[in-house]
Amino acid sequence: MHLHLLVPGLIWPSIHARGFAHTLTLPALSRLLGVGRHRAEPAETPEQTWARFFNTDTATLADAPLRRWGEADALRVDTPLLCADPSHLHFAGSHLLLTDAGELAITRDEADALLDALNAEFADIGRFEAPTPDRWYLHPTHPPTAQLSRLSATTGRPIVHYLPSNGDALVWQRTMNEIQVVLHNHPINRTREAAGQRAINSVWFWGAGSLPASLTPPAQHIAASSPLVRGMARAAGREPTRPATFADLPAGDALVELPDAYHASLYLDLDPWQAAVLDLEQRWFAPALAALKAGTVKTLTLTIPDERGGRQITLSKRHLWCFWRKPQSLETFTLANYS
Incomplete structure (x- = not known):
C-alpha cells in the first residue's frame, strides 16, 4: 500500500508568528518531517494542487x-x-x-x-x-x-x-x-x-x-470530504470514500484529503487550528507511521499545499533507520521554510 496524505493548512500562514505549535505533542508528524525526503512544490491553493494531481490545467478547470x-x-x-x-x-x-x-x-x-x-x-x-x-x-x-x-x-x-x-x-x-x-x-x-x-x-x-470530458485518477482510492475533490474523483471514474481514521481506509493505494486545519488557518484562528492538528496526529499521522514501521504501508507521502510554496515529504521504511536524521517539530519546520 502506498499512502498519500494531502494536508492543506498544516503550515501556519503568518510569517511573523512564533510559538504557534511549540506546545503541541506531535511525535509522529515530527518523525515524518525529520526523516522524510523533502521536495519543494509549486505555490498553489489546495484546489490548484488537486487539479495538478488529477493531471489537468489548474487555470482552466471548472x-x-x-x-x-x-x-x-x-x-x-x-x-x-x-x-x-x-x-x-x-x-x-x-x-x-x-x-x-x-x-x-x-x-x-x-x-x-x-x-x-x-x-x-x-x-x-x-x-x-x-x-x-x-x-x-x-x-x-x-x-x-x-x-x-x-x-x-x-x-x-x-x-x-x-x-x-x-x-x-x-x-x-x-x-x-x-x-x-x-x-x-x-x-x-x-x-x-x-x-x-x-x-x-x-x-x-x-x-x-462545464464538466471536463474526464480526469485522470491519481490513485486507486481517493478519500475526501470536500465536495470539490469528491467531484473530481467521480469525474475520474472513482467513487470517493470518506474515512474518519486511517483504520477505515480500504485496502490498496490511497490518496487522502485531510482539510481539518485549513479553514482555521485562513482566519489565523489558533485554538481550533491547534486542535485540528492534534486530531490529525491521533487519527492519521501516528497510525500511518506505525503501519509504515510494520511494513503494511510501503511509502508514506505528505503533501502540504501553500500559496508561498508547498512541500512534499516522502519516506519508506528504510528512512526510519536513518538515525542521524532527527525529528523536526512542526514549528521548526515552518520557520525554517517560510520565515
Whole structure:
C-alpha cells in the first residue's frame, strides 16, 4: 500500500508568528518531517494542487460543476455552472475583506429565503440553487467570459485584488453590487444583525465552466470530504470514500484529503487550528507511521499545499533507520521554510 496524505493548512500562514505549535505533542508528524525526503512544490491553493494531481490545467478547470457533482446528492450538471457562495463583506481599515460562509452559520431557512429573493430579482442572469446552506450555485443564462478568482484565494483578503477581470468583468462586478443591495435590504439580514450575527451580504462568483470530458485518477482510492475533490474523483471514474481514521481506509493505494486545519488557518484562528492538528496526529499521522514501521504501508507521502510554496515529504521504511536524521517539530519546520 502506498499512502498519500494531502494536508492543506498544516503550515501556519503568518510569517511573523512564533510559538504557534511549540506546545503541541506531535511525535509522529515530527518523525515524518525529520526523516522524510523533502521536495519543494509549486505555490498553489489546495484546489490548484488537486487539479495538478488529477493531471489537468489548474487555470482552466471548472470547479463549479465538479464541486456540484461532489455534493451529497451527486448531481451531474453538464451545462455551464458557477459557484455563487454566500459571504460577508466588511471593512478593516480601508480594505474591504471577505468572510466565507464557514464563519456565518447559515441555516437552511435563511438560505432558502435569500435564494428566493435572488431568483425573483435576477431571473435574467440565471437560476440560483443551494444544495447546502453554505454552498450556492448559479446556472447562468450567459456564462461569464471574465476571469473569476477562487474563493479560497480571496478569503480574508482585500477583495479589490480579486474582483472579476478581463472579458465581461464589468457585467459581473455590477451584478455582484446589485446582489449586495438586495441582500443588504433583506429581512433575514436585519434579523441576523439584531441577533449580533454577521450579515450574509454578498455572493462570490467563481469556478465557472462545464464538466471536463474526464480526469485522470491519481490513485486507486481517493478519500475526501470536500465536495470539490469528491467531484473530481467521480469525474475520474472513482467513487470517493470518506474515512474518519486511517483504520477505515480500504485496502490498496490511497490518496487522502485531510482539510481539518485549513479553514482555521485562513482566519489565523489558533485554538481550533491547534486542535485540528492534534486530531490529525491521533487519527492519521501516528497510525500511518506505525503501519509504515510494520511494513503494511510501503511509502508514506505528505503533501502540504501553500500559496508561498508547498512541500512534499516522502519516506519508506528504510528512512526510519536513518538515525542521524532527527525529528523536526512542526514549528521548526515552518520557520525554517517560510520565515
